Amino acid sequence: MKKRKNVVLIVIMAAVILVLVSWLWYSDWAENNDQTVISVIAYDNGNNDRWRTMDQGIRQACIELGIEKPVITHVRRTGTTQTSNILQREINNGAQGILIVSGTQEIVDCLSDTSLNLPIVLVENAFDESYPCVGADNAGMGKALADYMADLPYNITVLETGLEQRSVAERYQAFCSRMEELNKPARAIPYDAFSEDLKTVLAAAFVSHNPRSEMLAVLDNDSLEAAIDAVSADTTFCGIGSSDKVVHALDLGIIHGLVYQNEFASGYIGTMTLARRMGLAKPLEPMVVQYRLVTRESMYLEENERLLFPIIQ
Amino acid sequence: MKRQKPLFSRLYKYSRNRSIQKMIAVSFTLVSVTSMVVMGVLLYYQFAAKLRQSVIQENRQLVNQIALNINNYNARMRDISNSMYYNVIKKINLSQPQSLSREMSLIYESNSGSLVSISCFNEEGGLVSAAPNTNLKKNVDVTKQEWFIRAIDVIENPHFSTHHIQNLFWDSSQRHYWVISLSRMVELTFGGTTKLGVLLVDMNYSGIEMIFSQMGGDAAGYVYLIDKYGKIIYHPKQNLIYSGLFEENNITAADYKDGIHEEIFSGEGRQIIVKTVSYTGWKIVSVIPNNEIAMSFLQLRTIMYIIISMTIFLVILVNVFVSARVANPIKMLDQSVKELESGNLDLHIYIGGPYEVEHLGKTITSTVKQMRALMDSIVIEQENKRKSEFDALQAQINPHFLYNTLDSIIWMIESKQYREAISMVKSLASLFRITLSKGKNIIPIHSEIQHAQHYLYIQNIRYDNRFTVEYRIDPEINDYTTIKLIIQPLLENAIYHAMEIMDGDGLIIINGYRRGGDIYLEVSDNGLGMTEEKVAGLLSGQSGSGKKGSGIGLKNVHQRIQLYYGPKYGLEIKSELDVGTTVQIHLPAQRSTEPPFKEDVT
Numbered sequence: 001m002k003k004r005k006n007v008v009l010i011v012i013m014a015a016v017i018l019v020l021v022s023w024l025w026y027s028d029w030a031e032n033n034d035q036t037v038i039s040v041i042a043y044d045n046g047n048n049d050r051w052r053t054m055d056q057g058i059r060q061a062c063i064e065l066g067i068e069k070p071v072i073t074h075v076r077r078t079g080t081t082q083t084s085n086i087l088q089r090e091i092n093n094g095a096q097g098i099l100i101v102s103g104t105q106e107i108v109d110c111l112s113d114t115s116l117n118l119p120i121v122l123v124e125n126a127f128d129e130s131y132p133c134v135g136a137d138n139a140g141m142g143k144a145l146a147d148y149m150a151d152l153p154y155n156i157t158v159l160e161t162g163l164e165q166r167s168v169a170e171r172y173q174a175f176c177s178r179m180e181e182l183n184k185p186a187r188a189i190p191y192d193a194f195s196e197d198l199k200t201v202l203a204a205a206f207v208s209h210n211p212r213s214e215m216l217a218v219l220d221n222d223s224l225e226a227a228i229d230a231v232s233a234d235t236t237f238c239g240i241g242s243s244d245k246v247v248h249a250l251d252l253g254i255i256h257g258l259v260y261q262n263e264f265a266s267g268y269i270g271t272m273t274l275a276r277r278m279g280l281a282k283p284l285e286p287m288v289v290q291y292r293l294v295t296r297e298s299m300y301l302e303e304n305e306r307l308l309f310p311i312i313q
Numbered sequence: 314m315k316r317q318k319p320l321f322s323r324l325y326k327y328s329r330n331r332s333i334q335k336m337i338a339v340s341f342t343l344v345s346v347t348s349m350v351v352m353g354v355l356l357y358y359q360f361a362a363k364l365r366q367s368v369i370q371e372n373r374q375l376v377n378q379i380a381l382n383i384n385n386y387n388a389r390m391r392d393i394s395n396s397m398y399y400n401v402i403k404k405i406n407l408s409q410p411q412s413l414s415r416e417m418s419l420i421y422e423s424n425s426g427s428l429v430s431i432s433c434f435n436e437e438g439g440l441v442s443a444a445p446n447t448n449l450k451k452n453v454d455v456t457k458q459e460w461f462i463r464a465i466d467v468i469e470n471p472h473f474s475t476h477h478i479q480n481l482f483w484d485s486s487q488r489h490y491w492v493i494s495l496s497r498m499v500e501l502t503f504g505g506t507t508k509l510g511v512l513l514v515d516m517n518y519s520g521i522e523m524i525f526s527q528m529g530g531d532a533a534g535y536v537y538l539i540d541k542y543g544k545i546i547y548h549p550k551q552n553l554i555y556s557g558l559f560e561e562n563n564i565t566a567a568d569y570k571d572g573i574h575e576e577i578f579s580g581e582g583r584q585i586i587v588k589t590v591s592y593t594g595w596k597i598v599s600v601i602p603n604n605e606i607a608m609s610f611l612q613l614r615t616i617m618y619i620i621i622s623m624t625i626f627l628v629i630l631v632n633v634f635v636s637a638r639v640a641n642p643i644k645m646l647d648q649s650v651k652e653l654e655s656g657n658l659d660l661h662i663y664i665g666g667p668y669e670v671e672h673l674g675k676t677i678t679s680t681v682k683q684m685r686a687l688m689d690s691i692v693i694e695q696e697n698k699r700k701s702e703f704d705a706l707q708a709q710i711n712p713h714f715l716y717n718t719l720d721s722i723i724w725m726i727e728s729k730q731y732r733e734a735i736s737m738v739k740s741l742a743s744l745f746r747i748t749l750s751k752g753k754n755i756i757p758i759h760s761e762i763q764h765a766q767h768y769l770y771i772q773n774i775r776y777d778n779r780f781t782v783e784y785r786i787d788p789e790i791n792d793y794t795t796i797k798l799i800i801q802p803l804l805e806n807a808i809y810h811a812m813e814i815m816d817g818d819g820l821i822i823i824n825g826y827r828r829g830g831d832i833y834l835e836v837s838d839n840g841l842g843m844t845e846e847k848v849a850g851l852l853s854g855q856s857g858s859g860k861k862g863s864g865i866g867l868k869n870v871h872q873r874i875q876l877y878y879g880p881k882y883g884l885e886i887k888s889e890l891d892v893g894t895t896v897q898i899h900l901p902a903q904r905s906t907e908p909p910f911k912e913d914v915t
Binding site: 253 | 450452477478480487488489491518522550551552553555556557558619622623626627630633
């Protein structure tokens with residue numbers, strides 16, 4: 001009887017040792033082999049300098065999370081739907097979470113149709129409650145720009161374009177409402193970026209107006225860059241954007257006032273939010289994507305130049 | 314303390330009632346596990362302390378190396394500035410700025426990897442020369458920029474700025490550069506006139522970035538650079554800091570002296586190593602979060618826990634095995650002893666196990682053997698004693714003596730010698746009464762003497778007064794004890810072997826006295842005596858009298874005395890041929906518990 005007890009004891013001990021060693025080996029193997037993959041899909045016109053800053057934010061978040069640097073796919077906002085193919089491709093490549101930047105309603109509808117089970121976070125454009133969205137306060141930006149422009153001795157016009165992006169639509173709505181409140185309603189210039197030439201549109205819009213007495217508000221970066229190329233030297237802008245070209249235009253005095261958002265923070269917070277939904281991070285305290293209004297005079301102030309010219313590491 | 318006492322008592326009581334195997338296993342396990350845990354904890358903390366020191370030392374070396382690199386970076390900037398000033402500007406007449414531009418471009422080209430621009434301004438902020446770009450922004454007032462103000466304010470030394478965006482020249486590529494500016498007041502010679510100006514060397518900030526990013530490596534924590542006021546020059550998370558998403562304790566760090574400090578920031582304990590960069594007063598700050606140090610050996614700690622757990626298991630197993638090996642032989646021996654306790658003397662005592670247990674088993678076996686031998690010896694003694702008593706009893710009712718005595722009585726009655734018959738009957742009755750003594754074996758000496766008297770009276774009548782008897786008994790000994798029926802057999806022998814042939818002149822003397830602590834009773838006769846050989850054979854039972862008598866014999870008496878009192882006591886026979894024989898009874902003086910003797914008149 002005693003001999004059997006000893007044998008049982010030995011067997012139990014051996015089993016425990018085996019379990020412990022196996023756990024140790026597995027956790028070591030899992031650590032070496034378990035790589036989390038997230039995918040970033042950016043809808044833009046291929047403007048890389050703006051992406052550098054957001055990319056920095058995404059990379060910083062990935063370093064802190066200990067996950068692999070994500071693959072960023074740039075997709076032109078051409079109006080045709082490639083979303084389902086792109087999403088499927090990302091899933092096939094092992095993506096465990098997707099960050100969609102500057103997406104449109106069409107894209108979000110496509111997400112709903114495909115019934116993806118992956119965690120998805122939207123950056124800049126919130127369409128419905130199904131997907132969390134990270135971005136600056138678009139209405140706030142529109143209002144800030146309106147407040148600035150209302151004090152200027154100009155007639156205010158606003159380029160009505162890019163409203164298929166919800167972020168631009170919110171800015172536009174807020175800008176127009178604020179201008180109405182300030183008794184300086186802005187004249188809207190409709191513009192379809194896919195089918196019209198901006199130069200022609202602006203020329204037609206200002207034909208019966210003195211360009212020097214007009215100040216144009218452009219509420220998204222791509223349109224702002226297009227407007228910089230399109231308008232004459234007499235036209236003054238204010239706008240919302242942050243690319244090098246836009247900042248250069250600010251420095252040159254072409255853009256009178258610029259509202260810019262912290263693209264680095266958008267990328268960082270967007271990635272951390274996605275990580276939380278993937279279970280890789282603890283719940284975050286509320287983080288805000290800042291925006292500021294800068295002028296040619298204030299752009300080189302310390303607090304502005306840090307965000308306007310983020311250090312690319 | 315009071316509460317602990319019952320606990321200790323309970324523990325002590327519990328431990329006392331446990332088997333030896335469990336006691337050994339539990340105590341060994343407790344000692345081993347406690348020792349291992351204590352040693353493991355001590356070693357762990359020692360190792361942790363060493364590892365912490367090692368991490369801190371590694372970071373310290375890193376910080377020193379970074380300081381060296383930054384010093385080199387700053388020195389290179391100063392060298393460029395000095396070279397530009399002393400080798401070029403001082404030697405050139407700036408009435409012809411082309412030569413300055415050429416030299417400036419040469420210096421720029423040879424350092425273009427780390428420079429953004431070199432430029433020289435006059436005291437009013439007008440551009441004198443610059444390389445590579447001379448397209449100064451029209452809306453920029455140089456005199457309001459910090460590098461210019463500091464160079465003008467303190468003219469002796471070059472001044473290092475913190476990093477900032479260069480806001481001087483138009484760049485057709487629309488790029489903006491982060492730079493660190495080194496500015497100094499210079500003397501510009503225009504023809505024969507000397508005017509003050511400012512020489513500006515803008516180093517590419519990426520040089521600083523590269524120093525830190527290359528040196529980071531596998532060191533724990535992170536390293537950042539601040540100026541003497543605590544303003545961050547480089548931080549691996551500076552974009553997060555500027556975005557308000559991360560906080561750093563840089564302002565406090567500016568007050569730390571060079572060395573190692575401990576701080577708690579945002580609820581986290583950290584080790585801070587500070588090193589000041591000479592000339593600029595910048596500080597290199599290394600931050601090592603305590604939990605990062607802990608994490609660095611988390612796996613090792615886990616392995617240590619596993620090893621300790623496995624070792625504890627092994628120790629328990631070994632202890633159980635060893636305790637069984639030690640305790641099982643003891644248990645088997647204990648089982649043997651229990652069987653012994655229950656009275657089984659014929660069992661086989663377990664002999665085995667460790668040397669001490671085996672020796673114990675052998676000793677117990679030997680003891681049991683001795684016990685058996687002793688018990689057998691006691692049994693034999695008891696048997697002999699009983700046999701002797703039985704013989705005595707038998708003798709007490711020896712039919713021949715009785716028959717003869719009764720015959721004598723009958724004859725006396727028939728001869729109408731009633732008085733003699735009555736006396737004889739009385740003596741016979743007294744004789745048997747003393748013989749029985751209510752079943753006692755130890756009687757007072759006076760009773761034994763009375764027994765002898767009655768016996769001799771009967772025998773004297775039977776033998777027709779062929780002998781006389783003298784009693785020389787010291788009254789002192791009457792109240793001492795003796796075993797019964799020891800004198801009568803001696804008298805019987807004396808009568809049958811000595812008095813039978815006497816013709817009235819036979820004499821039997823009964824002596825009784827005390828000498829020392831012993832009692833001596835002697836029966837002497839004046840018979841024919843015996844040879845020494847016959848005397849020697851009497852007590853061994855080899856003499857074989859062959860004559861009728863009580864049948865007990867001298868040997869019987871001798872044995873009974875020795876059985877009861879020990880070998881020191883018994884009979885001693887002295888005989889001389891033709892003189893007579895004396896048989897001496899040697900007894901210990903033991904007082905009787907009965908009332909003192911009063912002389913009984915027969």
